[in-house]
Amino acid sequence: MKFQYGTYNNYKARLIVYADICKKMLSDIGIETAKNIDFEIEMQENLWGLTTLCGNDAYVISINYILLDFSYMNEFVKKDKRKCPGLLNTIIHELLHTCKNSMDHGTEWTKNVKKVYEKYGIEIHETDSNKRKGIPNDFYIDYLPYALKCKKCGALFGYYNENEIPNIKKNYCGACAGKLIRIK
Numbered sequence: 001m002k003f004q005y006g007t008y009n010n011y012k013a014r015l016i017v018y019a020d021i022c023k024k025m026l027s028d029i030g031i032e033t034a035k036n037i038d039f040e041i042e043m044q045e046n047l048w049g050l051t052t053l054c055g056n057d058a059y060v061i062s063i064n065y066i067l068l069d070f071s072y073m074n075e076f077v078k079k080d081k082r083k084c085p086g087l088l089n090t091i092i093h094e095l096l097h098t099c100k101n102s103m104d105h106g107t108e109w110t111k112n113v114k115k116v117y118e119k120y121g122i123e124i125h126e127t128d129s130n131k132r133k134g135i136p137n138d139f140y141i142d143y144l145p146y147a148l149k150c151k152k153c154g155a156l157f158g159y160y161n162e163n164e165i166p167n168i169k170k171n172y173c174g175a176c177a178g179k180l181i182r183i184k
């Protein structure tokens with residue numbers, strides 16, 4: 001099992017609930033998203049969200065499990081009241097890609113991003129760091145049972161299961177290719 005705190009379907013069900021809220025927020029301010037959108041959970045750690053056009057006005061939106069996991073764990077653990085703005089702004093970022101002529105971060109997409117900020121105060125960027133997504137740097141140390149750290153750049157990599165931990169003799173930091181050490 002990939003998730004300690006929930007299953008893939010559990011996260012997908014949560015994502016659909018959040019996506020409905022976001023769609024309504026957008027239609028309330030006159031932004032029309034596509035009618036035909038499927039949702040998936042993105043398992044690649046370095047991708048917050050992705051929108052793929054797959055046919056005539058049909059889209060698949062993938063949202064990173066970390067965003068769903070973090071918001072879920074906040075409720076589950078109850079000790080951490082920090083919000084996860086990243087979940088909302090990532091879903092909206094991707095939903096805006098399903099508007100007309102909006103697959104890139106061009107004029108149409110940017111116009112809607114401005115509108116969302118003006119109406120809701122939600123900041124949407126082309127790319128985001130953990131910090132801007134509201135994911136604390138110590139996320140892995142706080143919540144996940146196993147973690148590696150890059151000796152060179154300090155990047156942290158967390159794991160639910162011991163068998164997911166890469167061999168640190170053979171693997172290097174994905175960000176800077178530095179050596180990894182086990183910290184947990």
Ligand SMILES: [Zn+2]
Nearest residue numbers: 093097105126
């Ligand atoms: Zn984008």
Ligand SMILES: [Zn+2]
Nearest residue numbers: 150153173176
């Ligand atoms: Zn590194």
